[in-house]
Structure formats: C-alpha cells, structure tokens
Amino acid sequence: MSVARKALEMTQAAADVIVQRAGARYEAHRQEIFRSADRMFGGLMIGQWIFAIVIALTFSPYAWQGKIKTVHMHVWIALFLGAAITSLPVALAWFRPGEPLTRHAIAVGQMLWSALLIHLTGGRIETHFHVFGSLALLAFYRDWPVLLTGTVVVATEHLLRGILWPESVYGIPNPEWWRFLEHAFWVVFCISFLILSCRRSQTDMRVMAERGAELEALSENQWRNSSAVDRAAADGRGDR
Amino acid sequence: MERAPASDRSRLASRLAWIAAAAWLVAVSGAFAIVWKYKSTPSAEGVLAPARWPASSAVARSANRATLLLFAHPRCACTRASVAELARMMARFHHRIEARVLFWTPRDGPSDWNATDLWSSAARIPGVTVLRDEEGREASRFAVATSGGVVLYDARGRLLFQGGITAARGHEGDSFGQERIASLLTTGAADRADAPVFGCALEQEPPARMALAGASTTTNQGEER
Numbered sequence: 001m002s003v004a005r006k007a008l009e010m011t012q013a014a015a016d017v018i019v020q021r022a023g024a025r026y027e028a029h030r031q032e033i034f035r036s037a038d039r040m041f042g043g044l045m046i047g048q049w050i051f052a053i054v055i056a057l058t059f060s061p062y063a064w065q066g067k068i069k070t071v072h073m074h075v076w077i078a079l080f081l082g083a084a085i086t087s088l089p090v091a092l093a094w095f096r097p098g099e100p101l102t103r104h105a106i107a108v109g110q111m112l113w114s115a116l117l118i119h120l121t122g123g124r125i126e127t128h129f130h131v132f133g134s135l136a137l138l139a140f141y142r143d144w145p146v147l148l149t150g151t152v153v154v155a156t157e158h159l160l161r162g163i164l165w166p167e168s169v170y171g172i173p174n175p176e177w178w179r180f181l182e183h184a185f186w187v188v189f190c191i192s193f194l195i196l197s198c199r200r201s202q203t204d205m206r207v208m209a210e211r212g213a214e215l216e217a218l219s220e221n222q223w224r225n226s227s228a229v230d231r232a233a234a235d236g237r238g239d240r
Numbered sequence: 241m242e243r244a245p246a247s248d249r250s251r252l253a254s255r256l257a258w259i260a261a262a263a264w265l266v267a268v269s270g271a272f273a274i275v276w277k278y279k280s281t282p283s284a285e286g287v288l289a290p291a292r293w294p295a296s297s298a299v300a301r302s303a304n305r306a307t308l309l310l311f312a313h314p315r316c317a318c319t320r321a322s323v324a325e326l327a328r329m330m331a332r333f334h335h336r337i338e339a340r341v342l343f344w345t346p347r348d349g350p351s352d353w354n355a356t357d358l359w360s361s362a363a364r365i366p367g368v369t370v371l372r373d374e375e376g377r378e379a380s381r382f383a384v385a386t387s388g389g390v391v392l393y394d395a396r397g398r399l400l401f402q403g404g405i406t407a408a409r410g411h412e413g414d415s416f417g418q419e420r421i422a423s424l425l426t427t428g429a430a431d432r433a434d435a436p437v438f439g440c441a442l443e444q445e446p447p448a449r450m451a452l453a454g455a456s457t458t459t460n461q462g463e464e465r
Binding site: 059060061062063064065066067069072073074077080081084085087088091092096099101105108112115116119122123124125157161164165 | 253254257258260261264265267268271272275276278279280313315316317318320321324344346349387407408410411412413440441442443
C-alpha cells in the first residue's frame with residue numbers, strides 16, 4: 001500500500017470520526033434543549049393551572065339564582081379540567097423528558113390551555129393572545145413538527161366549535177365551512193416564521209457541533225503529536 | 241422470576257405512555273364538549289316582554305329614540321360579558337338608543353349588595369343610566385327572568401327586540417342578539433326579534449308569574465347603591 005493511499009485512508013477515518021462526533025454532539029445538544037424545554041413547560045403547566053383557579057375564584061366564584069349562590073361551574077372547570085390538561089404533559093415531562101411523545105403532548109396541552117383560558121375569561125380578545133404566546137414558547141424546542149401539532153390542535157378546536165357552535169367562534173349562525181381557515185391563517189402566518197427560525201437554529205446547532213468535533217479532533221491530534229515528541233525526547237535522553 | 245430485559249421494559253413503558261396519551265386526549269376532548277354544552281345552553285326562562293312598553297313601569301322611556309333595558313344580577317359573573325357587549329353597542333349606536341341597566345336588588349339584601357364591579361362597569365358606559373330594580377319589579381313587568389336579558393322598544397313604545405346580547409354564557413364577542421339589534425337600528429328590520437339569553441336567574445320564581453303582583457310598585461331610580 002502506497003504512503004499516499006494510507007494517508008488518504010487515515011484522513012477518511014479521521015473525517016468519519018469527526019462526523020460521528022458531530023452527530024453525537026448535535027444529538028446531545030438537542031436532548032439538552034428538549035429536556036430543558038420539557039422542564040420549563042412542566043412548571044408552566046402547573047403555573048397555568050394555579051392561574052386558572054385564581055381567575056375562576058376571582059372573577060366567577062359563584063353562580064346566582066336570586067339570593068342563592070352556588071359555586072360557579074368555572075371553578076370546577078378550572079380545578080378538574082385544568083388538572084386533567086396538566087396531568088399528562090407534567091407526568092411525561094417528569095418521567096420521560098426529551099422524548100418526542102412528551103413534547104407533542106405538551107404542545108397539545110399548551111393549546112388546550114389557551115382554549116380553557118379563553119373560556120374562563122369569557123372569550124376576551126386579549127386572552128386569544130395566549131395562543132400566539134404559546135406557539136412562540138413551543139418554538140423553544142427548536143423542533144418544527146411540535147409547532148405543527150399545536151397548530152393542528154387550534155385548527156381542530158376551531159373547526160369543531162365552528163361546526164357545533166358557530167356563533168361562539170364567528171358570531172354568525174351559518175358561517176361558510178372554510179371560515180376556520182381564516183382564523184387558522186394567522187396561526188399559520190405566525191408559525192411559518194417560527195418554523196423558519198427553528199430550522200435556522202438547527203442548522204446553527206449542526207455547525208456548532210461540527211466545529212466542536214473538529215476542535216476536539218484537532219486538540220486530540222495535537223495531544224498525540226506532543227505525546228509522541230515527548231516520548232521521542234524521553235527515548236533520546238535514555239539512549240544517552 | 242426472571243426480569244424482562246431493559247429494552248423490553250423500555251418498549252412496554254413507551255407503549256403504555258402512548259396508550260395513556262390517547263386516553264388523555266379522549267378524556268380531555270370529552271370534558272371540553274361538556275364545557276361547550278354548558279356555555280351554549282341558554283336559560284329556559286328567557287324573555288317574554290310585552291309588545292308595548294308597560295304603562296306601570298317606573299322606568300323613563302325616551303320619546304325621540306329607542307330605549308334599551310338590560311336587566312342584570314349585580315353578582316352574576318356571566319353578565320360581565322353582557323355589560324361589555326352593551327358598552328360596544330353603545331359606542332356604535334349611542335345616537336340611536338338610550339340605555340338603562342337595571343340591577344336586581346333583593347328586599348332584605350345587605351347594604352353593599354349592589355357594590356360590585358358590574359355596577360361600576362355599567363355606570364362607566366357613556367349614555368347608560370344605572371338603576372336599582374327593587375325585588376325585580378321591573379324585571380317582572382318586562383317579563384325578564386334571566387340576568388343579561390335585554391328589551392328594546394322604539395320611541396313609540398313598541399317592542400323591537402327581546403333576548404340576550406352574548407353568544408354564550410359569559411362569553412364576549414359577536415352574537416345573534418347584537419346583530420339583530422344592529423340591523424333593527426340601522427335598517428328597521430331583522431331576521432328575528434329575539435335571541436337566547438345566558439346568565440343567572442334574577443328571581444327564584446319566574447318573574448312572569450308575579451308580573452301583575454307588583455304592578456303598582458315603583459322603581460328607585462338613580463345611580464345610588
């Protein structure tokens with residue numbers, strides 16, 4: 001085998017090692033981001049649950065029939081439906097962090113929280129901003145399919161409500177079947193840029209991982225070279 | 241007993257997680273359906289207002305524009321949305337209607353019964369007069385049993401509209417009621433002259449039953465509580 005060929009094979013092997021290391025670094029970084037976002041959403045879910053209960057107790061604690069008061073349905077909704085929405089995402093964030101199921105369940109849960117908060121605040125326009133805030137937070141995963149899951153939940157909720165209870169969404173009795181698309185359009189408008197941002201982040205992460213792997217290989221190489229020089233120097237001293 | 245290998249246990253746990261997720265989705269969707277049902281079910285009592293402005297009413301009727309009355313329970317959380325919608329409506333039609341909000345007040349209720357955010361919110365709306373409706377006498381005269389119930393009479397005292405101005409229980413946003421009132425005020429016609437009402441009950445007994453009983457009583461007007 002020629003020296004040139006041997007050198008080529010060694011270079012190829014070194015490049016393969018760098019690619020492998022870059023892949024491992026990239027995956028480790030992604031996992032770190034997924035786990036960190038899972039933890040954040042776990043806390044956020046519990047925070048939203050407490051917030052919903054406070055909202056219900058503050059603004060609609062009782063239903064009235066003349067002078068007779070009973071606990072308002074909103075309080076039970078906040079307590080039990082809030083607990084139900086929070087339960088699975090928090091359990092998955094705790095027991096199975098970093099897994100695809102966890103982040104997609106969190107995306108579903110987060111969008112359901114938007115729907116519940118809109119109900120609890122009586123459909124206030126301002127509460128609808130929670131949808132867009134949530135999508136922005138889901139972009140923390142830097143994993144664009146999570147944003148699609150969130151969008152599908154919003155669109156489905158609007159579509160079903162538009163079919164079963166149209167006036168609650170559009171304020172008119174017989175809206176066109178595609179009216180939900182108009183609402184979904186603004187969500188799509190928002191996530192288009194978030195998806196772009198996620199993809200750029202992923203590209204940046206890959207570049208960072210590759211540079212890190214190259215630097216690692218370079219420093220290892222230098223360490224090997226300096227070790228060889230040290231050994232040669234030590235051998236030379238021994239011969240004398 | 242031999243323990244399952246780690247990979248098998250992991251596969252089983254993963255499968256269980258997926259099953260739990262599917263069950264969770266079904267349960268939460270079902271719960272949302274119940275919430276929708278609750279919010280979209282109107283009051284059975286509704287509004288059965290007389291075709292002409294009741295002569296026994298102590299509430300002043302405008303002689304040159306339409307008069308809108310909103311009957312409210314001062315502590316009904318659902319009525320907050322009706323008051324918010326009234327504010328929007330008044331911003332648009334203040335030159336066409338005079339509005340009064342009548343707060344149901346019990347005979348032996350505490351002195352601060354009407355000292356609620358709902359009263360303050362209604363009192364802040366330009367063009368709206370806030371009144372106490374002692375024992376719901378006016379509600380009885382106009383046969384309004386539910387908080388959030390609205391009646392609209394023209395300048396000659398003819399009933400134009402009766403019903404609610406929210407799309408659901410305590411839910412802000414466009415609604416049939418608002419659309420119909422807007423249509424009546426701008427074109428003089430609407431597809432219907434009523435809309436469902438969502439809110440708390442004003443009386444323990446339907447006021448229509450005691451409508452004539454309090455015909456000789458008067459309503460305390462003014463903005464004092």
